[in-house]
Amino acid sequence: MRPLIAGNWKMNGLGAEGLALASAVRKGLGEGGQGVEVLLCPPFTLIERVARAVAGSPIAVGGQDCHPKASGAHTGDVSAPMLKDAGATWVILGHSERRADHGETDALVRAKVEAALAAGLTPIVCVGETLAERDAGRAEAVVEAQLAGSLPEGFAAAKGVVAYEPVWAIGTGRTPSDADIGAMHAAIRALLATRFGEAGKAVRILYGGSVKAANAKPILAVPEVGGALVGGASLQAEEFLAIIAAARVAVA
Numbered sequence: 376m377r378p379l380i381a382g383n384w385k386m387n388g389l390g391a392e393g394l395a396l397a398s399a400v401r402k403g404l405g406e407g408g409q410g411v412e413v414l415l416c417p418p419f420t421l422i423e424r425v426a427r428a429v430a431g432s433p434i435a436v437g438g439q440d441c442h443p444k445a446s447g448a449h450t451g452d453v454s455a456p457m458l459k460d461a462g463a464t465w466v467i468l469g470h471s472e473r474r475a476d477h478g479e480t481d482a483l484v485r486a487k488v489e490a491a492l493a494a495g496l497t498p499i500v501c502v503g504e505t506l507a508e509r510d511a512g513r514a515e516a517v518v519e520a521q522l523a524g525s526l527p528e529g530f531a532a533a534k535g536v537v538a539y540e541p542v543w544a545i546g547t548g549r550t551p552s553d554a555d556i557g558a559m560h561a562a563i564r565a566l567l568a569t570r571f572g573e574a575g576k577a578v579r580i581l582y583g584g585s586v587k588a589a590n591a592k593p594i595l596a597v598p599e600v601g602g603a604l605v606g607g608a609s610l611q612a613e614e615f616l617a618i619i620a621a622a623r624v625a626v627a
């Protein structure tokens with residue numbers, strides 16, 4: 376399976392710097408992804424411009440959220456068909472910052488995933504435990520419940536992606552040990568295989584949380600890690616390109 380390296384720009388980037396970043400990633404990547412799938416998820420306001428800037432390159436563009444409905448009286452929200460219309464082919468859903476800042480529940484995330492699939496977008500569904508949950512020995516149980524509640528039927532067949540992002544590792548510079556990442560990814564794989572059968576065995580499982588050039592290689596070499604969801608380090612082209620290069624080594 377080709378690894379996926381996805382950049383989550385979060386609420387960062389005005390026009391000039393966002394386009395400079397997208398262009399630098401495009402230039403650094405060259406003609407082909409060389410075995411790695413690359414995705415940029417800028418804020419809504421830049422999706423159309425970034426999509427234009429990377430058109431014809433191997434780089435895909437995604438949103439960071441969508442509403443469960445296709446249209447309607449929902450001031451300030453953006454729907455999955457709108458993302459698609461702007462040039463996105465992917466969408467990140469259920470990120471822990473959305474779950475925390477906007478009270479998103481598993482049921483809401485699931486409805487959003489269904490909307491994304493209906494619009495023809497590939498969803499990346501984020502799950503992960505807090506530090507208190509890990510310390511209490513509940514990390515796997517929390518992730519299991521999030522997966523059960525957030526993934527609709529048909530998720531695996533539609534090639535949806537799961538991202539394991541321990542909340543305490545996001546933006547903190549801390550990462551779990553490779554053994555802990557491996558244990559959680561193996562647990563997620565087993566759950567996906569039980570629920571979705573053969574298709575569940577092929578779901579890509581990303582790791583996210585303080586991935587940077589310096590730690591990408593060992594993390595991407597952990598069994599069942601199918602790529603990375605990168606926040607802070609995706610805002611610097613050199614860093615992000617180095618993570619992509621590490622993914623190439625991991626598949627070579």
Ligand code: PGA
Pocket residue numbers: 383540544545546547548583584585586604605606607608
């Ligand atoms: P980080 O964010 O790489 O800055 O830790 C990852 C994410 O939130 O997707």
